[in-house]
Amino acid sequence: xxxxxxxxxxxxxxxxxxxxxxxxxxxxxxxxxxxxxxxxxxxxxxxxxxxxxxxxxxxxxxxxxxxxxxxxxxxxxxxxxxxxxxxxxxxxxxxxxxxxxxxxxxxxxxxxxxxxxxxxxxxxxxxxxxxxxxxxxxxxxxxxxxxxxxxxxxxxxxxxxxxxxxxxxxxxxxxxxxxxxxxxxxxxxxxxxxxxxxxxxxxxxxxxxxxxxxxxxxxxxxxxxxxxxxxxxxxxxxxxxxxxxxxxxxxxxxxxxxxxxxxxxxxxxxxxxxxxxxxxxxxxxxxxxxxxxxxxxxxxxxxxxxxxxxx
Ligand SMILES: [Zn+2]
Numbered sequence: 001x002x003x004x005x006x007x008x009x010x011x012x013x014x015x016x017x018x019x020x021x022x023x024x025x026x027x028x029x030x031x032x033x034x035x036x037x038x039x040x041x042x043x044x045x046x047x048x049x050x051x052x053x054x055x056x057x058x059x060x061x062x063x064x065x066x067x068x069x070x071x072x073x074x075x076x077x078x079x080x081x082x083x084x085x086x087x088x089x090x091x092x093x094x095x096x097x098x099x100x101x102x103x104x105x106x107x108x109x110x111x112x113x114x115x116x117x118x119x120x121x122x123x124x125x126x127x128x129x130x131x132x133x134x135x136x137x138x139x140x141x142x143x144x145x146x147x148x149x150x151x152x153x154x155x156x157x158x159x160x161x162x163x164x165x166x167x168x169x170x171x172x173x174x175x176x177x178x179x180x181x182x183x184x185x186x187x188x189x190x191x192x193x194x195x196x197x198x199x200x201x202x203x204x205x206x207x208x209x210x211x212x213x214x215x216x217x218x219x220x221x222x223x224x225x226x227x228x229x230x231x232x233x234x235x236x237x238x239x240x241x242x243x244x245x246x247x248x249x250x251x252x253x254x255x256x257x258x259x260x261x262x263x264x265x266x267x268x269x270x271x272x273x274x275x276x277x278x279x280x281x282x283x284x285x286x287x288x289x290x291x292x293x294x295x296x297x298x299x300x301x302x303x304x305x306x307x308x309x310x311x
Contacts, residue, residue: 002071002113002153002178003211006238006288010308012301013071013115013155013291014064015242016217017057018045018078019265020297026056028087029262046087047075050100057100061107063298068305071291073117073155074104076146080138082121094145101149115180116146118168119158129163129194136167143171153178157216157242157293160184160193162201169208180240180289181205182216186254189219189227198227202234214240217293218254220247220270221278228285238288243278245270245295255294269295272303279307 005011021027022045030044049057061072078084079100081093089096097116104114121138123131146154154177159165165183172179183192183201191197196204198215205213213235215227224243231239246255247268255261260268275292282290290308292300 006212010282010287011070011289012068012305012308013289014069014073014301015291016293016296017060017075019294020060021049021056024056026053031262046078046084046089047100048089048096050075050096050103051092054099054103058103058107061104064301065107065112067298067301069301070112071115072104072108072112073115074100074151076100077117077119080121080142082123082138097142097145098149101146101151113152115153115155116151118142118154118156120160120164124161124164132163132167135164139168140171143175147175147177155180157182158184162192162194162196162204166204166208169210173209178211180212181210182214182240182242184217185215185227186218187252187257189253198230199234202231206235206237212238212240212289216242217244218256219243221274223248223253232286239286240289241287242291242293244293245300272300275300276303276307279304280311282308283311
């Protein structure tokens with residue numbers, strides 16, 4: 001069903017959940033205990049809010065649905081047992097993933113589809129490429145949990161290494177779940193962390209069975225658009241885009257390496273107007289799935305919805 005939707009329309013997603021819930025006081029950024037953003041931290045930005053403060057998550061889903069989202073992402077980002085273990089929530093891996101999907105489905109009803117969010121394990125950053133088989137096992141486990149909880153499809157997002165994204169796509173295919181695949185580029189948009197160009201990433205993700213390919217997080221819409229145009233050359237699939245709402249620079253094209261991350265992000269916030277413009281551009285750029293990532297809240301998704309409807 002999501003395949004047909006994306007082929008025929010620009011589908012509006014939602015996001016981003018973790019930074020918005022961190023701002024509301026329900027998600028731990030790790031700030032003050034550890035150097036956040038290095039990939040070597042422990043507890044930052046994990047989704048235990050699904051079991052600890054389910055009402056807060058329910059409310060944010062409701063706000064995104066009201067803003068026009070037709071896909072709600074279950075808050076299962078950083079929900080592999082590997083990442084949750086390091087945050088002290090490993091024993092609750094099943095509970096967190098199933099609660100997050102249940103809450104999203106309750107709000108979605110028959111008005112929106114529910115996507116399971118799957119992201120990198122952080123094992124590759126910590127232990128190197130030889131840990132890829134272990135990362136694959138953790139991702140496979142989470143995808144099985146999400147399938148069991150009844151998600152309609154998967155959004156694979158915020159992968160830094162194409163090799164780990166490939167493993168995740170293979171796990172999705174193995175259980176028969178359609179997958180939108182968005183990779184995150186940092187520190188520059190010219191290649192992902194294991195050295196592949198945006199064009200090559202798009203081609204490989206298409207070859208691995210993704211139903212839409214693109215980018216998420218790290219860049220604001222205007223810079224992500226340049227990145228998506230590079231990806232366009234490698235794929236005939238609809239593009240998927242979930243930009244961040246933070247201003248980046250020519251010297252460092254990602255927000256998580258900016259000095260403002262994570263406690264000063266309001267100083268580099270872009271306005272919702274950029275998302276209105278991005279919505280207007282989406283159809284002409286061949287974007288089939290568009291949502292938001294870090295820094296976006298329902299006001300930004302509302303602006304995207306307006307941009308899409310006025311294009
Ligand atoms: Zn993000």
